[in-house]
Amino acid sequence: MLRMKKSDDPDRKSLLDLLLADVPAPAGFDAHQFTRARALARSVQSAAAQEVEALPEPLALAVLEASVRARDPKLADELSSSARKAVAKAAKKSLYQLRSLGLSLPERAGAPPAPQPVVPAEELPSLLSSVSGAGEQGLVVPRTLRGGGLELLQMIVSDEKGIAQLVAYEVGRSAYRKQLREIKAGRAAPAVEIQRDEARQILSGAAALNLASGSPYPDGADEALRHLAVTPHAQSVVIPAPEAEDDRLANQSGQLHSEPELQPWLPPEPEIRLLAEKMEQVTHSPLELTEAQRSEQVINLFRSAARDFFTPAMRKLYAGRLWRMASFFERTGRQRQAEIARAEARRLLHGSGEPFSRFAELLFEKVLWLSQRDRPRQTSGVGAPPVKEAAETPGERRSPGGLILP
Numbered sequence: 001m002l003r004m005k006k007s008d009d010p011d012r013k014s015l016l017d018l019l020l021a022d023v024p025a026p027a028g029f030d031a032h033q034f035t036r037a038r039a040l041a042r043s044v045q046s047a048a049a050q051e052v053e054a055l056p057e058p059l060a061l062a063v064l065e066a067s068v069r070a071r072d073p074k075l076a077d078e079l080s081s082s083a084r085k086a087v088a089k090a091a092k093k094s095l096y097q098l099r100s101l102g103l104s105l106p107e108r109a110g111a112p113p114a115p116q117p118v119v120p121a122e123e124l125p126s127l128l129s130s131v132s133g134a135g136e137q138g139l140v141v142p143r144t145l146r147g148g149g150l151e152l153l154q155m156i157v158s159d160e161k162g163i164a165q166l167v168a169y170e171v172g173r174s175a176y177r178k179q180l181r182e183i184k185a186g187r188a189a190p191a192v193e194i195q196r197d198e199a200r201q202i203l204s205g206a207a208a209l210n211l212a213s214g215s216p217y218p219d220g221a222d223e224a225l226r227h228l229a230v231t232p233h234a235q236s237v238v239i240p241a242p243e244a245e246d247d248r249l250a251n252q253s254g255q256l257h258s259e260p261e262l263q264p265w266l267p268p269e270p271e272i273r274l275l276a277e278k279m280e281q282v283t284h285s286p287l288e289l290t291e292a293q294r295s296e297q298v299i300n301l302f303r304s305a306a307r308d309f310f311t312p313a314m315r316k317l318y319a320g321r322l323w324r325m326a327s328f329f330e331r332t333g334r335q336r337q338a339e340i341a342r343a344e345a346r347r348l349l350h351g352s353g354e355p356f357s358r359f360a361e362l363l364f365e366k367v368l369w370l371s372q373r374d375r376p377r378q379t380s381g382v383g384a385p386p387v388k389e390a391a392e393t394p395g396e397r398r399s400p401g402g403l404i405l406p
Contacts, residue, residue: 016041016069019062020042020066029058029059033059036055037055037062037063040063040066041063042066045070049075064079065094067094068097068098071101073103076095122173124142126141126142127193128192128194128198130328131159131321137202139199140153141155149171150176151168153168157206159209159320160209161213161215162210162211162212166218166219168220168224192331204231204232249344250343250344252340253344256322256337265363267363271364275302299368302365306356306357306361306363307356315348318360322341325341326338326339326342
């Protein structure tokens with residue numbers, strides 16, 4: 001005999017007993033819905049959660065009770081995320097009851113957990129060296145590898161040929177950070193940090209120069225450009241017209257050769273060989289000349305060579321080099337040198353040529369001073385060089401970490 005509560009509203013267990021028995025629907029229940037709930041309760045292991053959820057709340061809870069009696073967690077698991085709060089609460093209670101009965105339940109089904117946001121690896125800065133006397137700069141671009149390491153793309157870019165050299169090797173992020181600290185502390189060859197976008201712009205212009213000059217890419221350059229999403233695009237450096245103060249600043253342009261980065265700047269080798277031949281002719285001239293006259297002839301020889309060398313094309317080339325060096329000076333805290341370099345660049349490109357560039361003259365006079373460095377007594381009438389001997393000859397420089405900087 002079925003036991004009913006005194007209330008006319010039976011509890012879920014009593015209502016389940018009615019569903020499982022062959023009795024008519026109690027008062028207050030729709031006969032059709034009661035019949036549907038009875039079918040679901042009697043085949044609870046195959047009952048669809050959507051059908052149970054659509055039942056009136058008391059009948060839905062009674063069917064849930066049937067799943068507990070059948071020791072089947074499937075229905076309760078699916079209804080635990082129901083939008084109907086009472087049904088979801090009852091389903092979670094049913095799962096608790098099943099666990100209390102010793103059932104090992106699977107992880108609760110439902111929407112997959114929201115994916116954790118992917119935190120991109122820190123983008124470390126690239127490095128750019130000063131400009132060499134041949135118009136080359138060292139460029140180092142770090143590229144993040146899977147696993148967190150770095151591939152350093154170490155390149156030499158030329159303002160005449162484009163990408164001239166490329167070396168790629170793997171390095172740890174901590175090792176690269178150490179190199180950055182060494183450079184900042186002045187214990188390595190000087191370079192400035194630049195952002196990835198600026199490095200890509202430099203490479204884009206350099207790659208366009210390769211195509212324009214017919215210089216082939218070095219091995220691996222194609223792949224490196226693809227990885228960095230760089231396409232060749234000609235870059236035009238806009239050097240504005242001279243300003244009012246440029247003549248005064250350009251008079252000091254010879255002082256730029258005292259800067260460590262410009263001390264190695266010399267004319268191209270063919271010009272130096274030609275100068276050596278001409279100086280030999282003056283030195284062994286049969287004319288009776290005093291030491292002062294001979295020294296004056298030699299100086300005039302070098303200054304004349306500078307005038308011949310600095311054609312409009314060369315003036316444009318060296319104006320671009322000085323313009324880039326001005327940016328390097330500025331980034332390394334040398335504002336005055338940056339102003340002088342920009343003034344000289346504007347005069348070289350746009351000026352009339354007179355008075356002639358003292359920067360250009362000293363570029364050639366350094367050849368004389370270097371040739372006489374080991375013979376000071378024989379060149380006393382020529383004058384002393386304005387550059388430091390320790391940095392008079394160009395050469396490859398490396399940071400302690402191995403970065404090649406021209």
